[in-house]
Amino acid sequence: QMKTAYDAGVNFFDNAEAYENGKSETIMGEVIQKAGWKRSDLVLSTKIFWGGEGPNDQGLSFKHIKEGTEAALKRLQTDYVDLIFCHRPDLHTPIEETVWAMNQMINKGKALYWGTSEWNADQIRKAYDFAKENNLRPPLMEQPEYNMFRRDKVESDFTSLYEDIGLGTTIWSPLASGLLTGKYNDGVPEGSRLDLEKYSWLRKKLLESEEGRAKLEKVKKLASVSDDLGV
The missing domain is CATH 3.20.20.100 (NADP-dependent oxidoreductase domain)
Incomplete structure:
Protein backbone atom coordinates (compact mmCIF):
# COMPACT_ATOMS: atom_id res chain seq x y z
CA GLN A 1 0.00 0.00 0.00
CA LEU A 175 -14.06 9.04 6.46
CA ALA A 176 -15.25 8.57 10.06
CA SER A 177 -13.53 5.17 10.39
CA GLY A 178 -15.03 4.08 7.07
CA LEU A 179 -18.60 4.96 7.97
CA LEU A 180 -18.80 7.67 5.30
CA THR A 181 -17.79 5.24 2.56
CA GLY A 182 -21.17 3.54 2.86
CA LYS A 183 -19.63 0.10 3.17
CA TYR A 184 -21.33 -0.47 6.52
CA ASN A 185 -24.79 0.56 5.36
CA ASP A 186 -25.92 -3.06 5.08
CA GLY A 187 -23.84 -4.61 7.83
CA VAL A 188 -20.19 -5.43 8.34
CA PRO A 189 -18.44 -6.82 5.23
CA GLU A 190 -16.25 -9.85 5.78
CA GLY A 191 -12.61 -8.89 6.07
CA SER A 192 -13.29 -5.23 6.82
CA ARG A 193 -11.73 -3.55 9.84
CA LEU A 194 -14.93 -3.72 11.85
CA ASP A 195 -15.05 -7.47 11.17
CA LEU A 196 -11.86 -7.97 13.18
CA GLU A 197 -12.26 -9.01 16.80
CA LYS A 198 -9.68 -6.51 18.05
CA TYR A 199 -11.87 -3.73 16.66
CA SER A 200 -15.04 -4.94 18.33
CA TRP A 201 -14.97 -1.79 20.48
CA LEU A 202 -15.03 0.36 17.34
CA ARG A 203 -17.81 -1.73 15.82
CA LYS A 204 -19.93 -1.18 18.91
CA LYS A 205 -19.20 2.54 18.87
CA LEU A 206 -19.96 3.03 15.17
CA LEU A 207 -22.80 0.61 14.57
CA GLU A 208 -24.38 -0.34 17.87
CA SER A 209 -24.41 2.84 19.97
CA GLU A 210 -27.26 5.32 19.72
CA GLU A 211 -24.93 7.97 18.30
CA GLY A 212 -23.46 5.52 15.82
CA ARG A 213 -26.85 4.37 14.56
CA ALA A 214 -27.92 7.99 14.08
CA LYS A 215 -24.80 8.67 12.01
CA LEU A 216 -25.39 5.54 9.95
CA GLU A 217 -28.89 6.73 9.08
CA LYS A 218 -27.44 10.02 7.87
CA VAL A 219 -24.92 8.16 5.72
CA LYS A 220 -27.71 6.12 4.14
CA LYS A 221 -29.59 9.30 3.29
CA LEU A 222 -26.44 10.80 1.80
CA ALA A 223 -25.94 7.63 -0.24
CA SER A 224 -29.30 8.08 -1.93
CA VAL A 225 -28.37 11.68 -2.78
CA SER A 226 -25.02 10.64 -4.26
CA ASP A 227 -26.72 7.88 -6.25
CA ASP A 228 -29.13 10.42 -7.72
CA LEU A 229 -26.20 12.66 -8.66
CA GLY A 230 -24.19 9.76 -10.02
CA VAL A 231 -21.18 10.46 -7.81
Missing part, protein backbone atom coordinates in the same frame (compact mmCIF):
# COMPACT_ATOMS: atom_id res chain seq x y z
CA MET A 2 2.82 2.43 0.76
CA LYS A 3 4.46 1.70 -2.59
CA THR A 4 1.18 2.23 -4.41
CA ALA A 5 0.75 5.56 -2.63
CA TYR A 6 4.34 6.59 -3.31
CA ASP A 7 4.06 5.71 -6.99
CA ALA A 8 0.94 7.89 -7.14
CA GLY A 9 2.86 10.87 -5.77
CA VAL A 10 2.29 10.54 -2.01
CA ASN A 11 5.40 11.25 0.05
CA PHE A 12 3.93 12.09 3.50
CA PHE A 13 3.56 9.07 5.78
CA ASP A 14 2.17 9.40 9.30
CA ASN A 15 2.58 6.97 12.16
CA ALA A 16 2.52 6.73 15.97
CA GLU A 17 4.18 4.76 18.72
CA ALA A 18 0.71 3.60 19.76
CA TYR A 19 -0.19 2.00 16.43
CA GLU A 20 -0.04 -1.75 17.01
CA ASN A 21 2.33 -1.07 19.91
CA GLY A 22 5.04 0.18 17.59
CA LYS A 23 4.71 -2.55 14.96
CA SER A 24 3.30 -0.06 12.46
CA GLU A 25 6.46 2.02 12.71
CA THR A 26 8.60 -1.09 12.34
CA ILE A 27 6.77 -2.12 9.17
CA MET A 28 7.00 1.38 7.73
CA GLY A 29 10.73 1.48 8.37
CA GLU A 30 11.21 -1.88 6.69
CA VAL A 31 9.17 -0.83 3.65
CA ILE A 32 11.16 2.37 3.21
CA GLN A 33 14.48 0.53 3.47
CA LYS A 34 13.39 -2.21 1.09
CA ALA A 35 12.06 0.28 -1.45
CA GLY A 36 15.28 2.28 -1.33
CA TRP A 37 13.51 5.62 -1.27
CA LYS A 38 15.66 8.69 -0.60
CA ARG A 39 15.02 10.03 2.89
CA SER A 40 15.07 13.58 1.53
CA ASP A 41 12.12 12.74 -0.71
CA LEU A 42 9.94 11.71 2.24
CA VAL A 43 8.06 13.57 4.94
CA LEU A 44 7.68 11.26 7.94
CA SER A 45 5.77 11.93 11.12
CA THR A 46 5.07 10.07 14.31
CA LYS A 47 3.14 10.76 17.48
CA ILE A 48 4.16 10.39 21.10
CA PHE A 49 1.92 9.68 24.08
CA TRP A 50 0.99 5.99 24.43
CA GLY A 51 4.22 4.02 24.41
CA GLY A 52 3.56 1.02 26.62
CA GLU A 53 2.39 -0.21 30.00
CA GLY A 54 5.34 0.94 32.10
CA PRO A 55 4.94 3.77 34.64
CA ASN A 56 6.96 6.16 32.48
CA ASP A 57 5.89 4.91 29.05
CA GLN A 58 3.01 7.30 28.53
CA GLY A 59 2.30 11.00 28.51
CA LEU A 60 4.27 14.07 27.54
CA SER A 61 6.92 14.31 30.22
CA PHE A 62 10.45 15.05 29.06
CA LYS A 63 11.43 11.50 30.00
CA HIS A 64 8.81 9.84 27.83
CA ILE A 65 9.15 12.26 24.94
CA LYS A 66 12.90 11.57 24.84
CA GLU A 67 12.65 7.80 25.23
CA GLY A 68 9.56 7.47 23.05
CA THR A 69 11.08 9.48 20.23
CA GLU A 70 14.35 7.54 20.30
CA ALA A 71 12.48 4.22 20.25
CA ALA A 72 10.31 5.39 17.36
CA LEU A 73 13.35 6.42 15.31
CA LYS A 74 14.88 2.97 15.80
CA ARG A 75 11.69 1.29 14.59
CA LEU A 76 11.44 3.64 11.62
CA GLN A 77 15.15 3.12 10.83
CA THR A 78 15.73 6.84 10.40
CA ASP A 79 17.77 9.50 12.17
CA TYR A 80 14.91 11.97 12.38
CA VAL A 81 11.24 12.55 11.67
CA ASP A 82 10.07 15.66 9.88
CA LEU A 83 7.09 16.13 12.19
CA ILE A 84 6.50 14.92 15.73
CA PHE A 85 3.09 15.24 17.33
CA CYS A 86 1.94 15.20 20.95
CA HIS A 87 -0.70 12.52 20.39
CA ARG A 88 -3.02 13.90 23.09
CA PRO A 89 -2.83 16.62 25.75
CA ASP A 90 -1.26 15.45 29.00
CA LEU A 91 -3.17 16.91 31.92
CA HIS A 92 -0.56 15.58 34.36
CA THR A 93 2.44 17.32 32.80
CA PRO A 94 2.85 21.10 32.59
CA ILE A 95 2.55 22.35 29.02
CA GLU A 96 5.78 24.27 29.63
CA GLU A 97 7.70 21.02 30.17
CA THR A 98 6.25 19.52 27.00
CA VAL A 99 7.16 22.57 24.92
CA TRP A 100 10.71 22.47 26.27
CA ALA A 101 11.00 18.71 25.69
CA MET A 102 9.85 19.01 22.09
CA ASN A 103 12.43 21.72 21.55
CA GLN A 104 15.09 19.40 22.89
CA MET A 105 14.13 16.82 20.26
CA ILE A 106 14.44 19.46 17.55
CA ASN A 107 17.74 20.81 18.88
CA LYS A 108 19.20 17.31 18.93
CA GLY A 109 18.14 16.71 15.32
CA LYS A 110 15.59 14.03 16.12
CA ALA A 111 12.70 16.07 14.66
CA LEU A 112 12.37 19.14 12.46
CA TYR A 113 9.02 20.49 13.63
CA TRP A 114 6.50 19.65 16.33
CA GLY A 115 2.78 19.89 16.78
CA THR A 116 -0.24 18.51 18.58
CA SER A 117 -3.12 16.11 18.07
CA GLU A 118 -6.56 16.50 19.63
CA TRP A 119 -5.53 19.53 21.66
CA ASN A 120 -8.06 22.29 22.08
CA ALA A 121 -7.48 25.87 20.97
CA ASP A 122 -6.64 27.13 24.46
CA GLN A 123 -3.99 24.44 24.97
CA ILE A 124 -2.37 25.18 21.63
CA ARG A 125 -2.42 28.90 22.33
CA LYS A 126 -0.81 28.40 25.74
CA ALA A 127 1.97 26.26 24.25
CA TYR A 128 2.54 28.77 21.46
CA ASP A 129 2.68 31.76 23.80
CA PHE A 130 5.10 30.04 26.19
CA ALA A 131 7.38 29.10 23.31
CA LYS A 132 7.43 32.60 21.90
CA GLU A 133 8.03 34.18 25.31
CA ASN A 134 11.04 31.93 25.86
CA ASN A 135 12.57 31.95 22.37
CA LEU A 136 11.53 28.34 21.76
CA ARG A 137 10.00 26.73 18.69
CA PRO A 138 6.20 26.75 18.95
CA PRO A 139 3.80 24.05 17.79
CA LEU A 140 3.15 24.53 14.08
CA MET A 141 0.49 21.94 13.29
CA GLU A 142 -2.48 20.19 14.85
CA GLN A 143 -3.94 16.84 13.86
CA PRO A 144 -7.64 16.81 14.81
CA GLU A 145 -10.42 14.46 13.83
CA TYR A 146 -12.16 16.08 10.87
CA ASN A 147 -15.01 14.71 8.79
CA MET A 148 -18.64 15.49 8.03
CA PHE A 149 -19.58 14.54 11.59
CA ARG A 150 -16.71 16.41 13.29
CA ARG A 151 -16.42 19.93 11.90
CA ASP A 152 -16.54 22.44 14.76
CA LYS A 153 -12.91 22.31 15.86
CA VAL A 154 -11.38 22.76 12.40
CA GLU A 155 -13.96 25.13 10.97
CA SER A 156 -14.69 27.23 14.06
CA ASP A 157 -12.52 26.71 17.15
CA PHE A 158 -9.19 27.05 15.33
CA THR A 159 -10.09 30.03 13.14
CA SER A 160 -8.15 32.55 15.23
CA LEU A 161 -5.15 30.21 15.39
CA TYR A 162 -4.95 30.02 11.60
CA GLU A 163 -4.95 33.80 11.42
CA ASP A 164 -2.84 34.67 14.46
CA ILE A 165 -0.11 32.03 14.52
CA GLY A 166 -0.39 30.37 11.10
CA LEU A 167 -1.43 27.00 12.52
CA GLY A 168 -1.34 24.21 9.96
CA THR A 169 -3.29 20.97 10.08
CA THR A 170 -3.21 17.38 9.08
CA ILE A 171 -6.32 15.40 10.00
CA TRP A 172 -7.36 11.93 11.09
CA SER A 173 -10.47 9.89 10.34
CA PRO A 174 -11.65 11.89 7.29
Whole structure:
Protein backbone atom coordinates (compact mmCIF):
# COMPACT_ATOMS: atom_id res chain seq x y z
CA GLN A 1 0.00 0.00 0.00
CA MET A 2 2.82 2.43 0.76
CA LYS A 3 4.46 1.70 -2.59
CA THR A 4 1.18 2.23 -4.41
CA ALA A 5 0.75 5.56 -2.63
CA TYR A 6 4.34 6.59 -3.31
CA ASP A 7 4.06 5.71 -6.99
CA ALA A 8 0.94 7.89 -7.14
CA GLY A 9 2.86 10.87 -5.77
CA VAL A 10 2.29 10.54 -2.01
CA ASN A 11 5.40 11.25 0.05
CA PHE A 12 3.93 12.09 3.50
CA PHE A 13 3.56 9.07 5.78
CA ASP A 14 2.17 9.40 9.30
CA ASN A 15 2.58 6.97 12.16
CA ALA A 16 2.52 6.73 15.97
CA GLU A 17 4.18 4.76 18.72
CA ALA A 18 0.71 3.60 19.76
CA TYR A 19 -0.19 2.00 16.43
CA GLU A 20 -0.04 -1.75 17.01
CA ASN A 21 2.33 -1.07 19.91
CA GLY A 22 5.04 0.18 17.59
CA LYS A 23 4.71 -2.55 14.96
CA SER A 24 3.30 -0.06 12.46
CA GLU A 25 6.46 2.02 12.71
CA THR A 26 8.60 -1.09 12.34
CA ILE A 27 6.77 -2.12 9.17
CA MET A 28 7.00 1.38 7.73
CA GLY A 29 10.73 1.48 8.37
CA GLU A 30 11.21 -1.88 6.69
CA VAL A 31 9.17 -0.83 3.65
CA ILE A 32 11.16 2.37 3.21
CA GLN A 33 14.48 0.53 3.47
CA LYS A 34 13.39 -2.21 1.09
CA ALA A 35 12.06 0.28 -1.45
CA GLY A 36 15.28 2.28 -1.33
CA TRP A 37 13.51 5.62 -1.27
CA LYS A 38 15.66 8.69 -0.60
CA ARG A 39 15.02 10.03 2.89
CA SER A 40 15.07 13.58 1.53
CA ASP A 41 12.12 12.74 -0.71
CA LEU A 42 9.94 11.71 2.24
CA VAL A 43 8.06 13.57 4.94
CA LEU A 44 7.68 11.26 7.94
CA SER A 45 5.77 11.93 11.12
CA THR A 46 5.07 10.07 14.31
CA LYS A 47 3.14 10.76 17.48
CA ILE A 48 4.16 10.39 21.10
CA PHE A 49 1.92 9.68 24.08
CA TRP A 50 0.99 5.99 24.43
CA GLY A 51 4.22 4.02 24.41
CA GLY A 52 3.56 1.02 26.62
CA GLU A 53 2.39 -0.21 30.00
CA GLY A 54 5.34 0.94 32.10
CA PRO A 55 4.94 3.77 34.64
CA ASN A 56 6.96 6.16 32.48
CA ASP A 57 5.89 4.91 29.05
CA GLN A 58 3.01 7.30 28.53
CA GLY A 59 2.30 11.00 28.51
CA LEU A 60 4.27 14.07 27.54
CA SER A 61 6.92 14.31 30.22
CA PHE A 62 10.45 15.05 29.06
CA LYS A 63 11.43 11.50 30.00
CA HIS A 64 8.81 9.84 27.83
CA ILE A 65 9.15 12.26 24.94
CA LYS A 66 12.90 11.57 24.84
CA GLU A 67 12.65 7.80 25.23
CA GLY A 68 9.56 7.47 23.05
CA THR A 69 11.08 9.48 20.23
CA GLU A 70 14.35 7.54 20.30
CA ALA A 71 12.48 4.22 20.25
CA ALA A 72 10.31 5.39 17.36
CA LEU A 73 13.35 6.42 15.31
CA LYS A 74 14.88 2.97 15.80
CA ARG A 75 11.69 1.29 14.59
CA LEU A 76 11.44 3.64 11.62
CA GLN A 77 15.15 3.12 10.83
CA THR A 78 15.73 6.84 10.40
CA ASP A 79 17.77 9.50 12.17
CA TYR A 80 14.91 11.97 12.38
CA VAL A 81 11.24 12.55 11.67
CA ASP A 82 10.07 15.66 9.88
CA LEU A 83 7.09 16.13 12.19
CA ILE A 84 6.50 14.92 15.73
CA PHE A 85 3.09 15.24 17.33
CA CYS A 86 1.94 15.20 20.95
CA HIS A 87 -0.70 12.52 20.39
CA ARG A 88 -3.02 13.90 23.09
CA PRO A 89 -2.83 16.62 25.75
CA ASP A 90 -1.26 15.45 29.00
CA LEU A 91 -3.17 16.91 31.92
CA HIS A 92 -0.56 15.58 34.36
CA THR A 93 2.44 17.32 32.80
CA PRO A 94 2.85 21.10 32.59
CA ILE A 95 2.55 22.35 29.02
CA GLU A 96 5.78 24.27 29.63
CA GLU A 97 7.70 21.02 30.17
CA THR A 98 6.25 19.52 27.00
CA VAL A 99 7.16 22.57 24.92
CA TRP A 100 10.71 22.47 26.27
CA ALA A 101 11.00 18.71 25.69
CA MET A 102 9.85 19.01 22.09
CA ASN A 103 12.43 21.72 21.55
CA GLN A 104 15.09 19.40 22.89
CA MET A 105 14.13 16.82 20.26
CA ILE A 106 14.44 19.46 17.55
CA ASN A 107 17.74 20.81 18.88
CA LYS A 108 19.20 17.31 18.93
CA GLY A 109 18.14 16.71 15.32
CA LYS A 110 15.59 14.03 16.12
CA ALA A 111 12.70 16.07 14.66
CA LEU A 112 12.37 19.14 12.46
CA TYR A 113 9.02 20.49 13.63
CA TRP A 114 6.50 19.65 16.33
CA GLY A 115 2.78 19.89 16.78
CA THR A 116 -0.24 18.51 18.58
CA SER A 117 -3.12 16.11 18.07
CA GLU A 118 -6.56 16.50 19.63
CA TRP A 119 -5.53 19.53 21.66
CA ASN A 120 -8.06 22.29 22.08
CA ALA A 121 -7.48 25.87 20.97
CA ASP A 122 -6.64 27.13 24.46
CA GLN A 123 -3.99 24.44 24.97
CA ILE A 124 -2.37 25.18 21.63
CA ARG A 125 -2.42 28.90 22.33
CA LYS A 126 -0.81 28.40 25.74
CA ALA A 127 1.97 26.26 24.25
CA TYR A 128 2.54 28.77 21.46
CA ASP A 129 2.68 31.76 23.80
CA PHE A 130 5.10 30.04 26.19
CA ALA A 131 7.38 29.10 23.31
CA LYS A 132 7.43 32.60 21.90
CA GLU A 133 8.03 34.18 25.31
CA ASN A 134 11.04 31.93 25.86
CA ASN A 135 12.57 31.95 22.37
CA LEU A 136 11.53 28.34 21.76
CA ARG A 137 10.00 26.73 18.69
CA PRO A 138 6.20 26.75 18.95
CA PRO A 139 3.80 24.05 17.79
CA LEU A 140 3.15 24.53 14.08
CA MET A 141 0.49 21.94 13.29
CA GLU A 142 -2.48 20.19 14.85
CA GLN A 143 -3.94 16.84 13.86
CA PRO A 144 -7.64 16.81 14.81
CA GLU A 145 -10.42 14.46 13.83
CA TYR A 146 -12.16 16.08 10.87
CA ASN A 147 -15.01 14.71 8.79
CA MET A 148 -18.64 15.49 8.03
CA PHE A 149 -19.58 14.54 11.59
CA ARG A 150 -16.71 16.41 13.29
CA ARG A 151 -16.42 19.93 11.90
CA ASP A 152 -16.54 22.44 14.76
CA LYS A 153 -12.91 22.31 15.86
CA VAL A 154 -11.38 22.76 12.40
CA GLU A 155 -13.96 25.13 10.97
CA SER A 156 -14.69 27.23 14.06
CA ASP A 157 -12.52 26.71 17.15
CA PHE A 158 -9.19 27.05 15.33
CA THR A 159 -10.09 30.03 13.14
CA SER A 160 -8.15 32.55 15.23
CA LEU A 161 -5.15 30.21 15.39
CA TYR A 162 -4.95 30.02 11.60
CA GLU A 163 -4.95 33.80 11.42
CA ASP A 164 -2.84 34.67 14.46
CA ILE A 165 -0.11 32.03 14.52
CA GLY A 166 -0.39 30.37 11.10
CA LEU A 167 -1.43 27.00 12.52
CA GLY A 168 -1.34 24.21 9.96
CA THR A 169 -3.29 20.97 10.08
CA THR A 170 -3.21 17.38 9.08
CA ILE A 171 -6.32 15.40 10.00
CA TRP A 172 -7.36 11.93 11.09
CA SER A 173 -10.47 9.89 10.34
CA PRO A 174 -11.65 11.89 7.29
CA LEU A 175 -14.06 9.04 6.46
CA ALA A 176 -15.25 8.57 10.06
CA SER A 177 -13.53 5.17 10.39
CA GLY A 178 -15.03 4.08 7.07
CA LEU A 179 -18.60 4.96 7.97
CA LEU A 180 -18.80 7.67 5.30
CA THR A 181 -17.79 5.24 2.56
CA GLY A 182 -21.17 3.54 2.86
CA LYS A 183 -19.63 0.10 3.17
CA TYR A 184 -21.33 -0.47 6.52
CA ASN A 185 -24.79 0.56 5.36
CA ASP A 186 -25.92 -3.06 5.08
CA GLY A 187 -23.84 -4.61 7.83
CA VAL A 188 -20.19 -5.43 8.34
CA PRO A 189 -18.44 -6.82 5.23
CA GLU A 190 -16.25 -9.85 5.78
CA GLY A 191 -12.61 -8.89 6.07
CA SER A 192 -13.29 -5.23 6.82
CA ARG A 193 -11.73 -3.55 9.84
CA LEU A 194 -14.93 -3.72 11.85
CA ASP A 195 -15.05 -7.47 11.17
CA LEU A 196 -11.86 -7.97 13.18
CA GLU A 197 -12.26 -9.01 16.80
CA LYS A 198 -9.68 -6.51 18.05
CA TYR A 199 -11.87 -3.73 16.66
CA SER A 200 -15.04 -4.94 18.33
CA TRP A 201 -14.97 -1.79 20.48
CA LEU A 202 -15.03 0.36 17.34
CA ARG A 203 -17.81 -1.73 15.82
CA LYS A 204 -19.93 -1.18 18.91
CA LYS A 205 -19.20 2.54 18.87
CA LEU A 206 -19.96 3.03 15.17
CA LEU A 207 -22.80 0.61 14.57
CA GLU A 208 -24.38 -0.34 17.87
CA SER A 209 -24.41 2.84 19.97
CA GLU A 210 -27.26 5.32 19.72
CA GLU A 211 -24.93 7.97 18.30
CA GLY A 212 -23.46 5.52 15.82
CA ARG A 213 -26.85 4.37 14.56
CA ALA A 214 -27.92 7.99 14.08
CA LYS A 215 -24.80 8.67 12.01
CA LEU A 216 -25.39 5.54 9.95
CA GLU A 217 -28.89 6.73 9.08
CA LYS A 218 -27.44 10.02 7.87
CA VAL A 219 -24.92 8.16 5.72
CA LYS A 220 -27.71 6.12 4.14
CA LYS A 221 -29.59 9.30 3.29
CA LEU A 222 -26.44 10.80 1.80
CA ALA A 223 -25.94 7.63 -0.24
CA SER A 224 -29.30 8.08 -1.93
CA VAL A 225 -28.37 11.68 -2.78
CA SER A 226 -25.02 10.64 -4.26
CA ASP A 227 -26.72 7.88 -6.25
CA ASP A 228 -29.13 10.42 -7.72
CA LEU A 229 -26.20 12.66 -8.66
CA GLY A 230 -24.19 9.76 -10.02
CA VAL A 231 -21.18 10.46 -7.81
